[in-house]
Amino acid sequence: MKKKVLTVDDSRTIRNMLLVTLNNAGFETIQAEDGVEGLEVLEDANPDVIVTDINMPRLDGFGFIEGVRKNEKYRAIPILVLTTESDAEKKNRARQAGATGWIVKPFDPTKLIDAIERVTA
Amino acid sequence: MTSLAKNLTKAGRELIAFRIGDQEFCVNVMSVREIRGWTKATPMPHAPRYVLGVINLRGVVLPIIDLSARLGMKPAEPTVRHVIIVTQVMDKVVGLLVEAVSDILTINEEDIQPTPDMSSEFERTFARGVLAIDKRMICLIELEAVFPHSESEAA
C-alpha cells in the first residue's frame, strides 16, 4: 500500500515541488496550505508521515506540530520540518513542539525521500 | 513555416477546389475550417474593395473576402448559391467568398507545377503553383497572401 504524506506549506511553489517529488517516489500526497488547514485535514488524511513548513500564516509550523501531537491518534506520527530556517533557536522550538526531523530548503528530492524513508517503517 | 508549407512537405495531401467565374482554384484542406452558405455581411468603413464586411460565425466576428476581387478579377455579386470557405492561417480566421466548391483533390508534391512566368502581380502574389487535373488547370492559392494584410495594422 502507498504511504500517505501530508504536506503543509503556504508556498504554492513548494507545494507543487513536494507533490511532484512525492508522487514520483510513489507516495500518496495530501496537501494543506497552512497549519490550520493541516489540522483540519489531518483526520481525513490519516497520513503516515507529515512534512511541514514553519513560517505560515494563521497557524505556523510550531503550532501545527503541537496540535498534531495533542491528537491522540497522531501522537507518535513522524513529522519532518521543511523550512529555510536555519538557526538553532527555531530548530529547538520545532523539536520541543514534537518534530521528528528537519530538512532544509531548498530540498533535494533524494534527500527528502531519504528523510521520509528514514522515519517511516 | 506556414501551415501550407508544412503540409506540403509530405506527399499525398488533399486540396479543396472551387470555382470563381470560369477559373478553378484550390487551397489546402488543412487550412479549411468549414464551408458555409452566403449570409449578408456587415460592411466595414474604409475597407478595401475586396473586403465584403464581417459576419457572425457562432460568436466570432469573421471578415469575408471576395476572392474574385482579391485576385484582381471582377467583384462578385453574392447570391444564395455562393459559398464561404472559412479558412485559418496562423491564428486568424477569414471567410473566402467563392462561387462553388467543385472538387476535393488528392495530389502529390510533384503534381504541383510552378506558375508560368508571366510576372503579373497576381501570379507573384497569390499563386503558389498550378495543377493539371483531368485537362483542367487549377491554381493553388497562397492563402496567407489573400488574407487582409497588415499594412494598416502596423500603425
Added chain:
Amino acid sequence: MDMNEIKEIFFQECEEQLAELESGLLRLNDGDRDPETVNAVFRAVHSIKGGAGAFGLDDLVSFAHVFETTLDCVRSNKLEPTQEVLKVMLKSADVLADLTNVARDGGSVDQARSAQLIRELEALAKGEAPPAAATPAPVAAAPKAAPVAKAAPAPVAAAPLVNDEGFMPVAFSFDDFGGEEESVSDLPAYDIVFKPKSELYTKGNEATLLLRDLSRLGEMSIHCNMDNLPGLDQMDPETAYFSWKISIKTDKGEDAIRSVFEFAEWDCDLEVTALDAGEAGEGSDDDLPMQPVPFDLSVLDGEPDAPIGVVEEEEQLAAAAAAQEAAVAAAETASNVLQMAGNAARASAADKGAAATAAAQNNAQQAASAAAPTIRVDLDRVDRLINLVGELVINQAMLSQSVIENDSNGVSSINMGLEELQQLTREIQDSVMAIRAQPVKPVFQRMARTVREIADITGKSVRLVTEGENTEVDKTVIDKLAEPLTHMIRNAVDHGLEMPEKRLAAGKPAEGTVKLTAKHRSGRIVIELSDDGAGINRERVRQKAIDNDLIAADANLSDEEIDNLIFHAGFSTAEKVSDLSGRGVGMDVVKRSIQALGGRINISSKPGHGSVFTMSLPLTLAVLDGMVVTVAGQTLVVPLTAIVETLQPDAASIHSFGATQRLISIRNSFCPLVDVGRILNFRATQANPVEGVALLVESEGGGQRALMVDAIQGQRQVVIKSLEANYTHVPGIAAATILGDGRVALILDVDAVVAASRGQSLQQESSLAAAG
C-alpha cells in the same frame, strides 16, 4: 506538471508575495505595529527565498536572505521599524522585484544598487541588534546550533554533519547493504552505545528504524540492555527502558553513523567509538549483561501498527502469556520490543490530551473564519466562461427577437418564459463578470514604487496617498491601466511638484503629496490623480500651443481648454527633456491608451495648488450599454456613456458654415454637426440633418459635437467582440457586437469620429487621418 510549470507558478507566487511585501511595508510605514503585519512581510521574503533556492536562483536567494535577516530583527523586536528603516526596506523590496523579473525574463539588475542595499540592510541588522544570536546569519549561528544536544558527549557537538544549514541530512546509500561480505573484516569498526530517552518516541522517532538504517551501513551486531525494564505494575509505557550496544563494521565513516541518529540526536545518549583493527565487536562492557540479539529486519516489512500479539515467534508468544512475559520474550529481538514500546506509546496517548486537542481545533477554526475561502482558477477558464455567456446573451436576444416576430398575439407563456430567461441571462452575465473583477490595489502598489524612484531621481520629497484600493474593475482594464498611470505619476512628480525649497518658499510643506484614488461612479470606475504642486502654467502652455500651431495666436480659450491642450500630440512644456519623460511619451499617448480602454481623461488645475487628472473607465471590456442606431442602412452601436442627449433637429436650427460645415444651434450655442454616415464613408454626400436624429456627444478635448444618424432603434447592452482578432483595427470603429438578428453591428469610436471631424490642427491625433 514539470519543473518549468512549477517555475512559472513560482514566479506568479513571487508577484503575489512582492505585492504582499510592499503593502505590508507601507502599512508599517503608516505606523501599523501589528505583529501579523511584520510576520506577513517576513513570510513574503521568506517564501521567495525558499522557492528561489529550489530553482537555484542564487542572486535572488542571497538578496532575499539578507533582507529576511533584517526583517527577522524587526520581527523579534530587535530593530524598530522607523521611517528610515522602512525606506531601506521599501527600496529593497523594489530590488527584490527587479531580481525576480531578471530571474524570469533575463536582463540584468543594477548591481551597485543591490550591493548598496545589502550593505544597508546588513548595517541595520548589525547596528541595532544584540550581536549574539540575534542575527541568524547562518554561518555565525552554526556553532551554536551544534552543542545543544543535552547529555550527548563531546563528539556529537563536533560532528560536522551539523553544518551551517542546521540538520541538513547527509545522503547515504542503501545499496551497499548485504554486499561484499568477504571484505567486511577489513573495514573500520565502531562501537556504538545508543540509549534512547522517552522523548524519542513521542517525537515520532522509532529506535527500530534507526537500527535498520544503521544496519544498512555495514555488518553489525546488537546487544540489548533490558536491565532497566521494571515489572509490569511499574511499567510506564511512555518511558524508554532499553539501551543498545552496537558493533558495526563499515567504511562509511563515523559521520554516516551519526547521520543515522541525526533526527534522534537530542533524545538519546549516543556514543560512537572508532575501534582499532582487531578490536572490533569484542564488547568491552562485560559488566553490562548484554546479549547478542539477531537483528531481524524482516519484521519491519510487516504492518508497523500490527497488534502486539502478532509476532513471528509463536512458541514464545503464546496468546495467553502474561504481558510481562510477553514483553521480556519479545525483547529477544530488539526490534520486536521496540515495536511494542512504540505501540504502547501510541496506545497510551489515546487516553491523554483529548481536551487539549479539542482546544487546538477550536483555535484553528477561529483562525480559519478570518479569511474568506478562495480558489484559484485559470484565467483561460474564466475567459471561456465569459465567452460562452456572451454567446448565451446573443442567443437569448436572437430567440426573443424571432419569437416576437412570429408571435402575433404578443402575450403568451413563451414571452413570459423569455423574459425570465433574459433576466437570468443578465444575472449570469453579471456574476461571471464579477469573477474577473479585481481590486486596483496591485496597480496602485506599483505606483508607490514609481513615486519612490522618481522622487529619488528628481531629489524631490514625495508622499503617495492612495484611497479606494479595493475598488474592483475588470482584470483586463487593470492590466492596461498600469502604463498610462505610471506615466502620469512621473509627470505629476517631475513636472507637477516643485522642488522642496520652492515649496517651502510658497508656504507649502517640503514634502509634496500625490494622491491616487479610485471609486465607482455610475457604472464606471473613476480614478483620480492629484498633486499639490504648482498647477499648470497656462501662459506657457498657451504659448507652446501657439508655437506648435495647435491654436491660433489670438484664440480665445477657456482655462479648461488650455489645460486640456497638454493632451495634444507632441505637446511638452518641460524645457529640458528629463530622463523621466525622456522616452518621448507625451500625455497624448496616455490619453490614447485611456481612450483605447473606452475611457475618458480630463485635467483641472489650480495655479499654485496643483492639478487633478480624472479618468473614467468602463468596469469591463466585455460588455457595454449602447444606443443602437441606423446610419445609411447600417446598424451601429454608440456607447451610451458618450451621449449627452439626443435631439430632433428642425430646419431652423441648422446653419451652414463655410463650404461643408454645418452647425446646429442648441440653446443659443452652436455645435458642429458630424454626419456619421459620411465620415465612415457609408455615403458620398451628407445626409439631410432634418431627416435624422442628432446625438449630442461630449468629446475628450472638451467641446461637444452633434453626431447625425438616420434613426434610433433603441438601447441595449451589447457584448463587445474584437475586430482585430481576425481583421485589423478599423478607424472610427471601436469594436463589433452581435445583435439579436445574429448580424454583426459595429460599435462607433465616438472620440475618433469627433477627432476626425475637428479639422487640420488636430490631424495627427486622428486615427482616421491615417486611413485615407
